[in-house]
Amino acid sequence: MKASYFPGCTLKNKATHLDIYARKCADVLGVTLEEIEEWQCCGGVFTTSKDEVATKLSSVRALKEAKAKNQPLITVCSACHNVIKQTNHAMEDTQFADKVNRYMGEDAYDGSATVYHYLEMLRDLVGFDKIKEKVVNPLTGKKIGAYYGCLLLRPNKVMQMDDPENPQIMEDFIRAIGAEPVVYAYRNECCGGYIAMEDPQSAKKKSNRVTECAQIAGAEMIVTACPLCKYNLVKNGSELPVIYFTELLAEALGVKEVSNE
Amino acid sequence: MNNKMQNLRDEIILRSGVNPSKCMACGKCSATCPAYNEMEYHPHQFVSMVKSGDIEPLLASDSLYKCLTCFACVDRCPRGVEPAKLVEAVRLAAIRQQGANHLKPDMVPDMLDDDMPQQAIVSAFRKYTK
Numbered sequence: 001m002k003a004s005y006f007p008g009c010t011l012k013n014k015a016t017h018l019d020i021y022a023r024k025c026a027d028v029l030g031v032t033l034e035e036i037e038e039w040q041c042c043g044g045v046f047t048t049s050k051d052e053v054a055t056k057l058s059s060v061r062a063l064k065e066a067k068a069k070n071q072p073l074i075t076v077c078s079a080c081h082n083v084i085k086q087t088n089h090a091m092e093d094t095q096f097a098d099k100v101n102r103y104m105g106e107d108a109y110d111g112s113a114t115v116y117h118y119l120e121m122l123r124d125l126v127g128f129d130k131i132k133e134k135v136v137n138p139l140t141g142k143k144i145g146a147y148y149g150c151l152l153l154r155p156n157k158v159m160q161m162d163d164p165e166n167p168q169i170m171e172d173f174i175r176a177i178g179a180e181p182v183v184y185a186y187r188n189e190c191c192g193g194y195i196a197m198e199d200p201q202s203a204k205k206k207s208n209r210v211t212e213c214a215q216i217a218g219a220e221m222i223v224t225a226c227p228l229c230k231y232n233l234v235k236n237g238s239e240l241p242v243i244y245f246t247e248l249l250a251e252a253l254g255v256k257e258v259s260n261e
Numbered sequence: 262m263n264n265k266m267q268n269l270r271d272e273i274i275l276r277s278g279v280n281p282s283k284c285m286a287c288g289k290c291s292a293t294c295p296a297y298n299e300m301e302y303h304p305h306q307f308v309s310m311v312k313s314g315d316i317e318p319l320l321a322s323d324s325l326y327k328c329l330t331c332f333a334c335v336d337r338c339p340r341g342v343e344p345a346k347l348v349e350a351v352r353l354a355a356i357r358q359q360g361a362n363h364l365k366p367d368m369v370p371d372m373l374d375d376d377m378p379q380q381a382i383v384s385a386f387r388k389y390t391k
Binding site for chain 2: 008009010013014015041043044045046047048049050051052055077079149150153154155156157164189190192193194195196197198199202205206226227228230231234235
């Protein structure tokens, strides 16, 4: 199966592991990821305001390219995913789409592409059962706390990824690679996000609540899909290692050296 | 409410798509807000103050820049009011004024460390700057 792929700015720089292992694992799982040509940064957060048009154009261009190739659009970074999926949803409003398409020249876009987060790709396009079959190094006995944060799940009306208050997709992923999921409070609460720029103390309070909860519940490591979540948790002194889910998948599929963490 | 405030209120409601009159004042948005303690005006106050047209204090408050856009208030509101969209619309009314950017490029270098992901910087610019 072929799919369009939107890596995003951070995956090309500070979060290269999130990107590299996503690609390697896709190969093993029979998905060819074709990077969107000349993609532009999604902007990191979705602007909900109905009169914000220009801030959504980079996402619309990526969506349009995937649609032109009749491929699903796959994202790995939680932020890119949130912005692109919300933009796609916003394009269903014809009045808003009309404003956007004035910037699109001949390439009008109608909101009809399908957007999958890589985790959704694993669940819905590949199947966790198939992943189980492909695992060569099961992470048996590892107790892993899934950290969803805010961007993967909310707003649920648009994201439609999982139950926003009791999500399962990452726990199912953890089981598929042979490890044991640890459910804890705050796994779907915010790490502080971009507030780390101007108010690091505020981010620290929020991040520490997450890592402390995971630790008390017995997790040995935390897995995330978001570079900013990882930054905030690690920077604020998480005693648990914080790993991208694609790294664990790569370990389990035998395309990454097994770490000792 | 004078004419200017009436216009601003209408603009904010139109831009956000939020109808503050749907609010039943249960306070769940503020109860679930992770930035509650850092805010002078809390999510439920954004809803009630926009509803009554008391917008000037909001425009001048740092609370605009404490919202994390985590959408907790949006998903957990039992009436579907979506307070975060209202906070965003008021923030835009503030930073779209000339010279009112909250984050300026020359402030950024001091905020960085070697691990700070690009995502943090682009997100902060999108939220704080026009």
